[in-house]
Amino acid sequence: MQGKKLPAGLHRDTLAxxxxxxxxxxxxNSEALYLTSGFVQSDSETMARRFANPQEGFTxxxxxxxxxxxxxxxxxxxxxxxxxxxxxxxxxxILMLCMGLLKAGDHVICSRSVFxxxxxxxxxxxxKFGVETTFxxxxxxxxxxxxxxxxxxxxxxxTPTNPLTDVCDIRALADIAHGCGALLAxxxxxxxxxxxxxxxxxxxxxxxxxxxxLDGQGRVMAGxxxxxxxxxxxxxxxxxxxxxxxxxxxxxxxxxKGLETLNIRMQAQSANALAVARFLERHPAVSRxxxxxxxxxxxxxxAMRQQSGLGGAVVSxxxxxxxPQSMRTNAFHVVDSSQVMSxxxxxxxxxxxxxxxxxxxxxxxxxxxxxxxxxxxxLIRLAVGLEHIDDIKADLLRGLDTLA
Numbered sequence: 001m002q003g004k005k006l007p008a009g010l011h012r013d014t015l016a017x018x019x020x021x022x023x024x025x026x027x028x029n030s031e032a033l034y035l036t037s038g039f040v041q042s043d044s045e046t047m048a049r050r051f052a053n054p055q056e057g058f059t060x061x062x063x064x065x066x067x068x069x070x071x072x073x074x075x076x077x078x079x080x081x082x083x084x085x086x087x088x089x090x091x092x093x094i095l096m097l098c099m100g101l102l103k104a105g106d107h108v109i110c111s112r113s114v115f116x117x118x119x120x121x122x123x124x125x126x127x128k129f130g131v132e133t134t135f136x137x138x139x140x141x142x143x144x145x146x147x148x149x150x151x152x153x154x155x156x157x158x159t160p161t162n163p164l165t166d167v168c169d170i171r172a173l174a175d176i177a178h179g180c181g182a183l184l185a186x187x188x189x190x191x192x193x194x195x196x197x198x199x200x201x202x203x204x205x206x207x208x209x210x211x212x213x214l215d216g217q218g219r220v221m222a223g224x225x226x227x228x229x230x231x232x233x234x235x236x237x238x239x240x241x242x243x244x245x246x247x248x249x250x251x252x253x254x255x256x257k258g259l260e261t262l263n264i265r266m267q268a269q270s271a272n273a274l275a276v277a278r279f280l281e282r283h284p285a286v287s288r289x290x291x292x293x294x295x296x297x298x299x300x301x302x303a304m305r306q307q308s309g310l311g312g313a314v315v316s317x318x319x320x321x322x323x324p325q326s327m328r329t330n331a332f333h334v335v336d337s338s339q340v341m342s343x344x345x346x347x348x349x350x351x352x353x354x355x356x357x358x359x360x361x362x363x364x365x366x367x368x369x370x371x372x373x374x375x376x377x378x379l380i381r382l383a384v385g386l387e388h389i390d391d392i393k394a395d396l397l398r399g400l401d402t403l404a
Contacts, residue, residue: 006018006019012078012193012194012263013263015074015077015078016074016078016259016260016262016263017260019073019074019077019078020069020070020071020073020074020077020256021070022070031067031070031253031256031257032066032067033067033249033250033253034065034066034067034249035249035250036061036065036249037060037061038059038060038061039057039058039059039060041059047059054237054241055233061246061249062240062241062244062246063240063241065249065252067249067250067252067253067256068086068246068247068249068252070252070256071084071086071222071224071247071252071253071255071256071259072084072085072086072224074256074259075193075208075214075224075226075259076226078193078194078259078262079188079193079197079199079206079226080193080197080199080200081199081206081226081227081228082227082228082229082232083226083227083228083229083232083233084224084225084226084227084232085224085225085232085236085237085240086210086222086223086224086246086247086252087222087223087224087225087240087245087246087247088221088222088223088245088246088247088248088251089209089211089221089222089223089245090187090189090207090208090209090210090211090212090222090223091117091118091121091209091223092223092245093207093208093209093223093224093225093245094118094121094187094207094223095121095245096225096236096239096240096243096245097154097185097205097207097225097236098121098122098126098131098154099239099243100231100235100236100238100239101153101154101183101235102126102131102153102154103130103131104129104130104131105130105131105151106130106131106132106151106152106153106154107131107132107133107134107149107151107152107153108122108126108131108132108133108134108152108153108154108155108156109133109134109136109144109147109148109152109154109155109156109182110122110123110133110134110135110136110155110156110157111135111136111137111138111156111157111158111161111166111168112135112136112137112138112369112372112373113137113138113158113161113164113166113373113374114156114157114158114161114162114187115158115161115162115187115361116361116362116363116364116365117361117364118156118158118187119135119365119369119373120364120365122135122156123135134147135372138157138159138161138166138167138168139166139167139168139169139298139299141169141172141173141176144172144173144176145176148176148179148180148182152180152182153182153183154177154182154183154184154185155173155176155177155182155183155184155185156184156185156186156187157170157173157184157185157186157187158186158187158188158189158190158207159186159187159188159190159191159196159198159306160190160191160292160303160307160312160314161190162189162190162314162347162357162361162381163290163314163316163357163361163362163375163379163381164290164316164373164374164375164379165190165290165291165292165297165311165312165314165315165316166298166299167292167297167299167302167303167306167307169302170184170186170198170201170202170203170306171201171202173202173203174201174202174203174204175202177204178202183204183205184202184203184204184205185203185204185205185206185207186198186203186205186206186207187206187207187208187209188206188207188208189207189208189209189212189213189348190212190213190312190313190314191266191307191312192208192212192213192214192262192266193262194213194262194263194265194266194267194308195266195270195307195308195310195312196306196307196308199226199227201306204227204228204231205225205226205227205231206225206226206227207223207224207225208223208224208225208226209222209223209348210222210223210224210247210251210255210258211223211346211348212346212347212348213262213265213266213313213348214255214258214259214262214348215254215255215258215348216258216261216262216265216348216349216350217258217349217350218346218348218349218350218351219254220250220251220254220255221251222247222251222252222254222255223247224247265350265386266310266312266313267310268386269313269350269384269385269386270293270310270311270312270313272313272384272385272386272387272389272392273291273293273311273312273313273314273315273384274291274293274294274311275389275393276315276382276384276389276392276393276396277289277291277293277294277311277315278294279393279396280315280317280396281294281296283400283404284320284404285319285320285330285400285401285403285404286317286318286319286320286400287318287319287320287378288317288318289315289316289317290315290316290317291311291314291315291316292304292307292311292312293310293311293312294311297311313347313348313383313384313385314347314381314382314383314384315381315382315384316357316379316380316381316382317379317380317382318376318378318379318380319331319334319378319380319400319403320378320403321377321378324376324377324378325377327376327377327378328356328358328359328377328378330378330403331356331377331378331379331380332356333399333402333403334354334380334396334399334400334403335354335355335356335380335399336399337398337399337402338354338395338396338398338399339395339398340352340387340391340392340394340395341353341354341382341392341395342354343355345360345361346383347381347383348383349383349385350385350386351385351386351387352382352383352384352385352387352392352395353382353383353385354380354381354382354383355380355381355383356379356380356381357375357379357380357381358370358375358376358377358379361381362375382396
């Protein structure tokens with residue numbers, strides 16, 4: 001049974017609910033979950049054709065799966081790209097990106113403010129295979145331009161960054177990339193397509209950790225790349241089939257359902273985050289708050305243009321202290337005093353999560369790398385969830401008030 005063909009021009013909220021809703025012969029009104037490692041073929045000729053061209057149909061779970069395909073179609077529709085391809089995790093998606101686009105002798109320009117694992121992947125792991133990476137300021141366009149070489153193939157940025165919420169000028173970086181024949185890839189994890197669509201600003205590829213806001217409830221691991229079909233199908237498809245960073249059907253189904261509520265979650269969590277950020281700015285134990293929705297944020301105006309007028313749901317802040325050790329002690333005290341929020345490293349959950357980046361998400365970096373990225377010992381990252389705003393504030397005060 002075929003689903004209705006959707007009309008053109010639908011809003012993103014409708015696409016999030018209706019894209020890739022293809023009932024089976026039973027006519028179900030909820031996306032089916034296909035748990036199978038292989039697919040039976042009608043005859044040898046059909047099998048040969050499908051193995052020669054995976055777009056012809058399903059053959060093996062490492063190659064493709066109907067549930068994974070539904071997730072990919074829905075995410076691409078929401079990002080406004082021709083296609084998308086799933087991966088086992090967000091880092092798996094970045095690995096797929098690099099394996100598909102880069103070779104020994106190529107050069108990458110990357111923000112030095114990206115997630116710690118992303119920095120290690122570019123700077124350490126791919127360095128083993130002859131790919132060189134230059135790390136530059138997230139916000140200084142002149143540094144990106146000055147770093148261009150004849151062998152530059154990729155510019156990579158996440159915006160806003162994890163955890164300091166620095167915002168890059170996507171359109172300016174796209175112009176630099178295209179001017180030197182390179183591609184621009186943007187990690188859209190913090191905003192999701194509910195708040196920001198990088199390809200509308202010139203980016204070529206969009207990276208997602210579906211583990212975060214796309215799922216939205218901290219249940220599964222997932223990743224994806226969105227972009228033009230010529231790259232998704234012809235470049236990244238063979239990498240997934242060969243290397244096996246495949247998204248599982250169950251995880252794809254969970255994130256597929258999560259996409260249905262993405263917009264309303266991001267609206268509500270962004271509102272909570274703005275209220276928390278304003279509250280933290282006024283507290284005497286806090287020396288600085290990092291949140292794009294605040295007028296005090298250095299890239300506030302740019303963020304509001306790129307992010308549909310909302311700041312997202314991640315707020316970071318520095319607690320006061322006389323030296324790095326006292327700042328770390330004070331930060332640990334604030335984290336450990338919470339009784340409502342979860343002490344964890346994930347983000348994007350409906351539950352608020354509090355963490356200390358210098359010893360968790362960026363703990364594997366050297367101290368010099370952390371300092372260059374602005375990750376101090378007094379920094380706390382708060383991924384704001386859907387609890388009542390007064391309860392979140394009260395939970396923070398349990399630790400902050402004893403420091404003031």
